[in-house]
Amino acid sequence: MHKVQEKLLKTLERENLSGKTLREIGNIIGEKSAQKIKHHLTQLQKKGFISYNSAKRQIDKLQKISKEGFISIPIVGMANCGPATIFAESNIEGYLKVSKKISPNIGNLFILRADGDSMNRANINNKNIESGDFVVVDSEQKVPDSGNYIVSVIDGLANIKKFIPDSQNKRIILRSESTKDYLPIFIHEDDDYNISGKVVDVIKK
Template identity: 30%
Template sequence: MGQRFDDHRRQEILTKINQYIEEYSYPPSIREISKMMNVVSSSTAATYVNRLINDGYLKKRDSRSRTLEITPKGKEMVGFVEEKNHGIPLVGTVAAGQPIVAEESIEGFFPVPDNITYPIDELFMLSVQGDSMIEIGINNGDQIIVHRQSTADNGQIVVAMTEDYEATVKRFYKEAGQIRLHPENSTMADLFYSNVTILGLVISLYRPVLF
């Protein structure tokens, strides 16, 4: 590469990338990394980046430009320690109607209510989409707090993953060799499955907007 690629060089590159992200709120391009590192060839900078990705210091979401992210290992290399967030992670959307895919990507954190005693690392929040649970007060747009667990008793409100890998919030019943997911909306029919995966038990909710 023309220069030794040791821990000092790794730290130098990662530090400059981190400084760029902090200044502009988005990652640099390969050309900009080349300029920052005073290397003539963009291919050399690309090689550096690929080495850092392979070594676990960087990650790239896809093939597009400006999708580099510094991993926790990379942040440790540059001496950046993230403060531990003491909130409940908000991780996407779940259906209260027809099942939809719920993708777990953290969108933010929510302060832990005083009346919840479960360990924080066993909790997550989902935004509700749909109106199948409105008759027990779970409305479209509400955010439900879920205790992560793989079992449930009959009659409990759960977030369940169906055999089609779709997540939904319903009242759970196991009966007669099948699973019945019951919507709390008298205009909707029960859903029947041979098996579902319980993702967690709904223990509370937050309503961002009252009116």
């Protein structure tokens, strides 16, 4: 692999390059030519290491499967396990290496760090969710079944809850499963709400 490509990948592991100009990226890695930066970003995309949209200045490092059968999943922030009080952010903080057996949809996974104790009696592959745990989310599964654990965003705030549809009252109920008593969250049709994905596993802290 070309040295410029190696520098780009190493830089993407520690910081988000999306939104930056080619010249700004070049300054970060010590390469003056903007055209060379564009060329090597394109090559990395062809090799499957990154997703690159030059028009939108969007650059995302993709999961790569190692010879040992591991993938690196991006950690994109935190989600609250109590009331929805932590803003949802999509900046990549780092990567966690896990077995590729964690899910069949390895290209759609991201990780959030849980905050709070309202899901400490959840059961995801015989594991609960405690504050500080890494929660693995499949972003492709945005139409959950009743009883699934999901990550949702309410008014720009991320949270982890159990999904219960209530068609009779035209609403969604997001329930906690905790040793403490937490009130459910009721979502109606006109609320600012969307589902980011289904929780598929928990990596204990």
